[in-house]
Amino acid sequence: MAWTNTRATYNTWQTPGKMVAATMKVGADTDGAMYAPDAARKYAATTTLKTPVDYSKVTVLQYEVRPSSGWTCGGAYLKFYNETGEDEDFDASAVDNNTPYSVMFGPDKCGTTNKVHLIFRRKSLIDGSIEEKHLKDAPLVPSDSNTHVYTAVIDPVKNHVKVLVDGEEKASGSIFEAFDPPFNPPKEIDDPEDKKPEDWIDDDKMDDPDATKPDDWDEDAPMEIEDEKAEKPEGWLDDEPEQIPDPEAEQPEDWDEEEDGEWEAPMIKNPACDDVGCGEWEAPMKPNPDYKGKWYPPRIPNPAYKGPWAPRKIPNPAYFEDDAPLKSVGKIAAVGAEIWTMDGGLYFDNLLITDDEAIAEELRLLGFEPKQVAQKAEADAETDKKKPDAVPFLVGHLYELLENPALEQVKPHLKPVVDFFMEFPAALYILIVALPLLILSCVYTVFCMPSSSSSDEEEEEEVPAAQAKKEDATGKDDAAEEEEEAEEKEAEEKKSTRRRTRRA
Known part of the structure; x- marks a missing residue:
């Protein structure tokens, strides 16, 4: 399958990149793939189909992607382009970001975006305008740097789609319910001419008109006031600065006073302030018990309340009902990887468009699963090294x-x-x-x-006052006990002095 590179850019600042054919290591083997080598590039590579694909029967879109450098910010989705015309061949060399596509499918992860897109571009049966239909519950993108296979199964008979990642179904639903906006427009819409009446009251509560602010309500009272009971700590150094020049700092040898000015040592926290504090002392603040804030009247039920206003409904002039909406999507004539990515090292492989789910499953077994096993073994070996x-x-x-x-x-x-x-x-x-x-x-x-x-309670119960052996149990405090001990010690010292005197 031949791929054509083009310079498709959204903005002038985007640098175009070039997809190349490359070999991807899979265990002891290698596998050919299309490769986006460089980061921060805008890529566009397109291949045409020999026969355009319509949606007259089940359509399966499947391919593999390996973000070998991991996901940071970028897309790895494919665009399945519309047929140009019955008598015109699709020109892959002219593809850019404005080339109309039938379906956009694949992973996209950047910032808050993390999803496997499935987007249809559908033409209105009324006015011919084109509208994108996005799968609402799109699956998340696997976060590792291994190969993953993405599959979209589109069933036009049942009007049903499903998305698989690595062969496991991650999202599914009806064409009519699973997309936003819906494939069929609503029968009724809001009347754009209907305006809410000026006297319409949609607030169910109102200020009580009879309520008055209490006389003792002081709106100007501050939330906090100085703590009048606070005292400056003993030893507070009023005259000491909070910062001082670093006494250990030295003027650099290459300092030139003529060019650099007079050298000054850098300031450091004054170590003398560590114990208590220094500088001008200010009393701490405490909550103001008289603070009440701004007064507001209480809210009461509003007797004029009419309920939420909504514009009246009118028939939708763009309404139509289509039982087979996929016929209006357009045939697939070409496939392109038209992406912007901040991650280099993207491999694309094993692209398949078929009408047989069994063939897609067989290719997953033959092409994807060996890669999955080999890459898991490589990851385990790398983990073991660590x-x-x-x-x-x-x-x-x-x-x-x-x-x-x-x-x-x-x-x-x-x-x-x-x-x-x-x-x-x-x-x-x-x-x-x-x-x-x-x-x-x-x-x-x-x-x-x-x-x-x-x-204390237990001790008092166990040792009644009448039988107490400890002074604390009879009610004497520690200060009295210490005083008695001091008197006994003083008396003992006097006796000892008299004995020494008699001996002398």
């Missing part, structure tokens, strides 16, 4: 968890964390040990540790 010689089981198991389909969307965010634990497995063990201990400590503190008040 593991230490004796990787603990728990750490190695994290990589297996990342392959869970449920984690597909958060895998790019989790993988760096897993890589960190692979490099530093001890960190995972610390986390595993420390976290339960922290939880147990919190549980013990909350539910098991007795409070001081309950301990």
Whole structure:
């Protein structure tokens, strides 16, 4: 199949790239593919079909894409172009971004966009205008850098479509229900001439006209006031600056005062301020108990409320009903990869247009699955290289968890964390040990540790005042006990002095 490169650009700043034939390594083998080598390029490569394809029977569109450099921002979709005319051959060399297409299908991922597009361009039976119909619940794009196969099955008899990724159905639905805007226009539309009456009340609540602001309501009271009970800490250094020149800084040898001016040491935090504080002391602020804010009257039910206003409906002049809408989509005469991508290293392979789903499945088995197996083996081998010689089981198991389909969307965010634990497995063990201990400590503190008040009560019950042996139990405080001990010690010292005097 021959492909023609063209310079299709959306904007003058886009640099055109050129698709080339290339070989893609698949395990020990290689496979030919169309290749977009460079990043930040606008590509357009087109091939014509020997016989145009219409939608008189089931149509299957299928191809493979490998973003070998990963997904950052770019599309890898294909456009299936309309037939030019009955007596005209499709000119692939003239393709640009304005060339009309019948269907656009494939992955696109950039910023908030992350979907496998399925878009039909459909001509109106009333006025001939063209409108794009987008699959509403489009599948997400796989986030890895392996090959994936995308399949769209279009059934014009059942008016049904389905999208498969790697052979697994990801989206399906009726032509009449699964697309936005719908293939058949609505029977009625809002009257563009209908305007909401000026006296229409659509607010179900209103300010109470009888409510008045209380006399003691001060709207000017600040939210916070100075704490009048606060006192400047003892030792506060009023005259010390909060920052001082760095005493350890030295003037650079190459400093030229004539060119650079007088050298000044950089400022650092004053270490004298670390203990208490320095500079002008200001009392901290506290919530103002008198603060009420702006007064508003209470809201009451609005007696004039009429409900939400909506324009009246009128018959849609563009309405038509088409039981076979795919006939108005147009025949496929050519296929093109007309894309802008910030990611180089895109491989396109095994493009198929057929009317037999079994053929598409067979090609997936023969062409795609061997690549899937080989690339998974390569990825596993690369993972093994990153593991230490004796990787603990728990750490190695994290990589297996990342392959869970449920984690597909958060895998790019989790993988760096897993890589960190692979490099530093001890960190995972610390986390595993420390976290339960922290939880147990919190549980013990909350539910098991007795409070001081309950301990005092228990002690008072066990040691009545009449039988107390400790001074605290009879009501004497610690200060009195300390005073008695001091007096006893002083008396003992006097006795000792008298004994020494007698000996002398």
